[in-house]
Amino acid sequence: MANVYVKFDPRSKLAAIICASLFLILPASFKGECLFVTLLYVGFLLNGGWKKGTIFYVFFWLLTLGDQLLFPLIDHPVAAFFDFAFVGNRRMLPTIMAAAFAVNRTTISEWIAALKKWQVPFALLIPLTVLFRFFPTIVQDFKSIRNAMKYRGIAVSTMDLFIHPLQTLEYIIVPILMSAENTSSDLSAAALVRGLGNPKQHTSIYTIQLRLQDYFLFAVLIILLVFGRTL
Incomplete structure (x- = not known):
């Protein structure tokens, strides 16, 4: 139920x-x-x-x-x-x-629909859309990196991340930063491809009232x- x-x-x-x-x-x-x-x-x-x-x-x-x-x-x-x-x-x-x-x-889609209904300028709406979807993607990338590290026997426990800071920097921080740049570019392109920057009125499957x-x-x-x- x-x-x-x-x-x-x-x-x-x-x-x-x-x-x-x-x-x-x-x-x-x-x-x-x-x-x-x-x-x-x-x-x-x-x-x-x-x-x-x-x-x-x-x-x-x-x-x-x-x-x-x-x-x-x-x-x-x-x-x-x-x-x-x-x-x-x-x-x-x-x-x-x-x-x-x-x-x-x-x-996130409901938030975007609400911002559209508020007539938020597209110059602000597109960065907000990318920001809304950026952090969940980064969290998913972090989980994928941690699973790969555990599979290879690197920093199996959370405590190992603090005990070996240089290893954490090499295996987590650097890949996350590289992934963040690609993720932001992909999300910006996806937002534009889906017509988010189109000045005409948009439709939504969500009822915002x-x-x-x-x-x-x-x-x-x-x-x-x-x-x-x-x-």
Whole structure:
């Protein structure tokens, strides 16, 4: 039986990333931060990513607990260092969580379709398309290189990569850099061959439209942006 989940439009997910970035630049109150992280967690649950959401949510509260325990000992340099690390990671976590929520059950093609619907200029759309597809290709190349190394008995364990840095540079970094150049050229050519640069209106098999859940997410994000610093 297929998992049932609520589908969010890429534009509403992008709004969550923008909201998280604004909270990173203009810090919200602790209550506002907790409400925003809870909102993202509910979004994960509705969007079928409860495992990822639970990990992020538990990690947020662990960082909060660590800050609460170490703050009374802030005069001690070691406690101050770890408390700074806890607070810094807690501040960064909503942005990372929003980005993970944005890519959860949303394909690259759906993002491209949403950007086209927004009338994003082709000068920006083509580089973004190449960027979206670049990193998954690089990850796949890395996995292929690691499988080839293990087959030949080179750096079988992950620890070996750190124990022998020169070997890692020779067998992983150099091939990845060479592959990255070819991959970027191939992806750019593929985007142009598929007519992505054609100024005429494009069609898409994906239905990009705002639904009730998207409007609700927009409304809650606006409320948090307005009142998040004064809660």
